[in-house]
Amino acid sequence: MAAVSDMPLVYRRPAPGEKLPPPSARVGLWAWLRANLFSTPGNAVLTLACAMLIVWAVPPLVRFLLVDAVWSGADREACLASPANPGPGACWAFVRVWFSYFVYGFYPIAERWRVDLFFAALAIGIVWLSWLSAPRRGLGALYFFIVLPVLSFVLLYGFPSIGLIAVPTTLWGGVLVTIVVASVGIVASLPIGVFLALGRRSELPAVRLFSVIFIEFVRGVPLITVLFMASVMLPLFVPGRFEPDKLLRALIGVALFASAYMAEVVRGGLAAIPRGQYEAARALGLPYWRMMGLVILPQALRVTLPNIVNTCIGLFKDTTLVFVVGIFDFLRTIEAARGDPKWATPTTATTGYAFAALFYFICCYGMSRYARSVEARLQRAGRS
Amino acid sequence: MIGVAKPFPRNARKAGSFALQAALVIVVVGLLYGAFINAADNLAHANIASGFRFWNNTAGFDISQTLIAYSSSSSTFGRAFWVGLLNTLLVAGIGIVLATVLGFTIGIARLSRNWLVVRLAGGYVELIRNIPLLLQLLFWYNAVLKALPELRHSVMLPGGGFLNNRGLFLPQPEFKPGFGAVLIAFFVALAAALLLHVWARRRRERTGAQSHTHWWTLGLICGLPLAVLALAGFPLSFGFPQMGHFNVVGGIEVLPEFAALLLALSVYTAAFIAEVVRAGILAVAPGQTEAAQALGLRAGATLRLIVVPQAMRVIVPPLTSQYLNLIKNSSLAVAIGYPDLVQVFAGSVLNITGQAVEVIAITMAVYLTISLVTSLLMNFYGRLSAIVER
Numbered sequence: 001m002a003a004v005s006d007m008p009l010v011y012r013r014p015a016p017g018e019k020l021p022p023p024s025a026r027v028g029l030w031a032w033l034r035a036n037l038f039s040t041p042g043n044a045v046l047t048l049a050c051a052m053l054i055v056w057a058v059p060p061l062v063r064f065l066l067v068d069a070v071w072s073g074a075d076r077e078a079c080l081a082s083p084a085n086p087g088p089g090a091c092w093a094f095v096r097v098w099f100s101y102f103v104y105g106f107y108p109i110a111e112r113w114r115v116d117l118f119f120a121a122l123a124i125g126i127v128w129l130s131w132l133s134a135p136r137r138g139l140g141a142l143y144f145f146i147v148l149p150v151l152s153f154v155l156l157y158g159f160p161s162i163g164l165i166a167v168p169t170t171l172w173g174g175v176l177v178t179i180v181v182a183s184v185g186i187v188a189s190l191p192i193g194v195f196l197a198l199g200r201r202s203e204l205p206a207v208r209l210f211s212v213i214f215i216e217f218v219r220g221v222p223l224i225t226v227l228f229m230a231s232v233m234l235p236l237f238v239p240g241r242f243e244p245d246k247l248l249r250a251l252i253g254v255a256l257f258a259s260a261y262m263a264e265v266v267r268g269g270l271a272a273i274p275r276g277q278y279e280a281a282r283a284l285g286l287p288y289w290r291m292m293g294l295v296i297l298p299q300a301l302r303v304t305l306p307n308i309v310n311t312c313i314g315l316f317k318d319t320t321l322v323f324v325v326g327i328f329d330f331l332r333t334i335e336a337a338r339g340d341p342k343w344a345t346p347t348t349a350t351t352g353y354a355f356a357a358l359f360y361f362i363c364c365y366g367m368s369r370y371a372r373s374v375e376a377r378l379q380r381a382g383r384s
Numbered sequence: 385m386i387g388v389a390k391p392f393p394r395n396a397r398k399a400g401s402f403a404l405q406a407a408l409v410i411v412v413v414g415l416l417y418g419a420f421i422n423a424a425d426n427l428a429h430a431n432i433a434s435g436f437r438f439w440n441n442t443a444g445f446d447i448s449q450t451l452i453a454y455s456s457s458s459s460t461f462g463r464a465f466w467v468g469l470l471n472t473l474l475v476a477g478i479g480i481v482l483a484t485v486l487g488f489t490i491g492i493a494r495l496s497r498n499w500l501v502v503r504l505a506g507g508y509v510e511l512i513r514n515i516p517l518l519l520q521l522l523f524w525y526n527a528v529l530k531a532l533p534e535l536r537h538s539v540m541l542p543g544g545g546f547l548n549n550r551g552l553f554l555p556q557p558e559f560k561p562g563f564g565a566v567l568i569a570f571f572v573a574l575a576a577a578l579l580l581h582v583w584a585r586r587r588r589e590r591t592g593a594q595s596h597t598h599w600w601t602l603g604l605i606c607g608l609p610l611a612v613l614a615l616a617g618f619p620l621s622f623g624f625p626q627m628g629h630f631n632v633v634g635g636i637e638v639l640p641e642f643a644a645l646l647l648a649l650s651v652y653t654a655a656f657i658a659e660v661v662r663a664g665i666l667a668v669a670p671g672q673t674e675a676a677q678a679l680g681l682r683a684g685a686t687l688r689l690i691v692v693p694q695a696m697r698v699i700v701p702p703l704t705s706q707y708l709n710l711i712k713n714s715s716l717a718v719a720i721g722y723p724d725l726v727q728v729f730a731g732s733v734l735n736i737t738g739q740a741v742e743v744i745a746i747t748m749a750v751y752l753t754i755s756l757v758t759s760l761l762m763n764f765y766g767r768l769s770a771i772v773e774r
Contacts, residue, residue, distance in 0.1 A: 051500065220755035221752060224716065225726065228744055320516040357523075360515050361511070364513075
């Protein structure tokens with residue numbers, strides 16, 4: 001037993017251990033860099049590679065778009081290489097000269113105030129509907145879906161008996177057409193989409209079958225073929241003496257196409273509403289349309305608003321496709337102006353595309369930021 | 385004001401719903417019938433034939449890229465249809481592969497711990513998603529590829545290819561008789577690797593012993609065909625493109641239209657795939673990773689065995705719809721003149737024959753078939769990968 005009692009029962013360190021180095025900083029610039037950019041050797045390599053990419057791409061881009069760019073001039077001479085400017089950048093002078101064409105197309109100059117008024121009326125409608133705590137939003141919806149379309153038609157197409165001369169759609173162009181196609185698509189597709197979505201969830205077999213066939217057919221084919229169909233086959237389907245307007249054909253195609261996508265988005269919203277809401281509405285004795293209009297749809301559309309906005313972004317980008325059926329939307333006016341021999345320079349195409357990209361990016365990015373803010377708001381509302 | 389809703393008599397509701405459906409059927413059938421009558425009338429006035437007899441008539445127009453034999457003087461409209469369809473499938477197939485690789489890379493990069501990588505990947509996604517595909521396509525075609533040097537100042541590529549504003553010219557592999565053996569060896573290796581994998585799994589399930597089959601698999605699939613290639617005396621050579629005075633002779637020619645379409649489709653779809661991948665990985669509950677770590681799995685194994693299989697279940701359905709979008713978007717080819725199905729068939733053939741109804745119906749049927757087959761496969765996958773609940 002002696003051997004056991006000889007063994008030490010506790011371990012005591014004979015001398016203090018070595019001092020540890022002070023912990024590395026957890027705050028400050030250096031610590032942030034260590035944590036986020038150089039945490040491991042692999043990460044450091046990645047960081048350096050990305051930094052090199054940025055150094056390689058960004059300064060030449062800035063130089064091309066801003067520093068070396070030509071801002072004014074009367075024709076191509078200004079944008080060609082010259083002793084004064086050996087490597088000219090973007091030819092913004094070209095955009096400046098053609099700017100009003102990019103906005104209005106060939107809309108008569110004396111009547112362009114009507115287009116400006118239309119833009120203003122549309123802006124009011126958009127702000128009214130998208131600002132979630134705006135006063136009288138119901139009235140806003142009425143304005144956007146009923147008053148605005150009529151007002152826009154009268155303003156843009158003309159109404160000779162009240163002194164607005166008729167402007168045929170062949171003269172329309174540029175941003176005007178892009179906005180018209182996009183807003184007609186949105187204004188028409190929302191109600192049609194709601195009806196199709198309700199039809200797809202309906203208990204009536206004929207209604208359901210029709211909705212399913214329409215939605216799946218349109219979603220299964222490219223927009224270009226729908227536009228071709230609208231522009232080539234529609235004239236065949238109406239009596240011979242009646243030739244539908246070219247822009248109208250494209251609008252019908254875009255509206256039908258957008259409706260199918262909107263229907264699926266709305267259906268997603270309808271599916272997200274708990275069964276109890278339907279049952280409660282039924283229990284109150286509400287008939288179908290009252291139940292949908294007063295209880296289900298207001299909730300479903302609110303839940304799915306971010307998705308609706310995302311569909312609108314897609315639709316806005318898709319408006320460029322009317323290009324292929326010969327309608328002068330914004331992108332097509334850029335393409336047309338680019339071919340002007342007076343402005344034929346090596347940088348004209350790139351400048352035109354950069355300008356178009358800026359326009360589409362601002363519009364689409366704005367919409368997507370809005371969708372995200374609505375989503376965040378809905379999440380906050382859901383949590384409380 | 386809230387009105388007092390009267391309970392609906394059951395019979396009245398039934399009658400109402402029947403009337404509604406009958407009205408819908410009458411309206412739809414009436415519209416279709418009216419359209420049909422008008423179309424027949426209009427076509428008769430314009431002296432345009434109807435029916436599908438044009439399918440066997442001689443096409444008489446040239447196509448710039450043909451994967452199967454085609455000549456403007458002797459081939460039929462039907463042949464032109466297949467040429468266009470194959471061109472669509474070619475650009476869509478390669479585009480899907482490129483977009484998947486790029487999209488997964490960027491999607492994973494957005495979840496990196498490296499601040500700069502996250503910002504760059506996010507910037508890519510925001511920039512690309514918010515600019516219309518058509519604009520990007522025109523940019524690649526007109527501002528990038530058409531701005532390349534002319535034939536005389538072609539850019540020489542390592543390996544004997546070159547690049548100019550008429551396209552990309554690459555060496556063409558020429559297969560000599562013995563090459564079939566190499567292909568057979570490749571498939572044998574593939575089958576062997578599969579069998580090995582199955583055996584390893586069975587053994588693991590029976591005994592719990594891990595067997596490292598990766599290197600064996602790699603060795604089999606690469607080694608066996610290479611060995612056969614060497615044994616057969618390298619029955620493979622390359623035909624290099626030669627630069628003439630006015631054009632390029634030999635080699636594989638990649639049209640600038642094809643390259644622009646491929647670039648635009650891959651870059652654009654990759655941004656959407658990146659978002660799908662990111663959402664899929666984020667959808668795996670963090671508890672899963674923590675549980676895997678608690679079990680002692682390393683980071684790589686956690687990713688491979690726990691995170692990826694669960695993320696794939698979320699990723700695959702939206703990924704498929706992105707693939708379908710890419711296939712449908714390939715119809716933008718018509719804007720730059722790449723001879724895809726829409727450009728060849730709904731463009732040239734429609735213009736020559738004037739038979740709009742038939743031509744557009746066939747074109748749409750092709751895209752519909754692709755979409756429907758894909759969604760059937762998707763449903764099948766969904767059932768296969770559904771969580772089996774005990």
